[in-house]
Amino acid sequence: MKTQKKRIGVYPGSFDPLTNGHLDIIIRASKLFDLLIVGVLKNDSKKALFTMDERVEHIRKCTKGMENVKVEMFEGLLVDFVKQKGADTIVRGLRAVSDYEYELQMAMLNKHMSQETDTIFFMTDIHNSFLSSSVIKDIAQHGGNIHGLVPEEIVDDIYAKMKGIKTAKL
Ligand code: COA
Numbered sequence: 001m002k003t004q005k006k007r008i009g010v011y012p013g014s015f016d017p018l019t020n021g022h023l024d025i026i027i028r029a030s031k032l033f034d035l036l037i038v039g040v041l042k043n044d045s046k047k048a049l050f051t052m053d054e055r056v057e058h059i060r061k062c063t064k065g066m067e068n069v070k071v072e073m074f075e076g077l078l079v080d081f082v083k084q085k086g087a088d089t090i091v092r093g094l095r096a097v098s099d100y101e102y103e104l105q106m107a108m109l110n111k112h113m114s115q116e117t118d119t120i121f122f123m124t125d126i127h128n129s130f131l132s133s134s135v136i137k138d139i140a141q142h143g144g145n146i147h148g149l150v151p152e153e154i155v156d157d158i159y160a161k162m163k164g165i166k167t168a169k170l
Contacts, residue, residue: 008087009033021128025093042075062151079114095124
């Protein structure tokens, strides 16, 4: 009897930090794959607030108990990481029409570089469509309320990081 190939998807991003919007995509996408790998991009050209270890740890904490979700860092081309993991599908979220052009360009370029790789899109839940990692950092930095915008497990960590930054600037 022929054994069925494991369906592996990759959900890439910077996750600096993870938001409820990202987590919603992870939960929904994990239902489509035998294994969903959340790929955290090490990108030296985009200055991250959280270290790679912190970002990976945040996602691990928030996906604890989700047996088919793994979190890994990657650098270099996404299509290479996808191939290296034995995956053939990239997962992305679309929040608004404004995301579309950038996402279309990436999906097409990735397809051009790797014919076997497809990108699938989830429409972001309406409650999360206004979220981005930058706005979370901005709100937290100014002492605003980020509860309900990011997973509860990482709220304290985000405030603690912001406090450290404020202190360092004094
Ligand atoms: N909910 C909430 N926010 C979301 C979201 C969602 N569902 N989806 C995206 N975002 C936000 C992120 O928080 C982030 O916000 P910020 O700009 O305020 O930080 C922004 O949208 C985009 O971030 P992200 O999803 O992390 O994408 P990115 O643009 O940082 O990275 C990669 C996208 C990792 C897929 C892309 O850069 C990549 O593939 N890099 C590897 C190199 C490569 O292969 N390049 C060629 C590609 S063609």
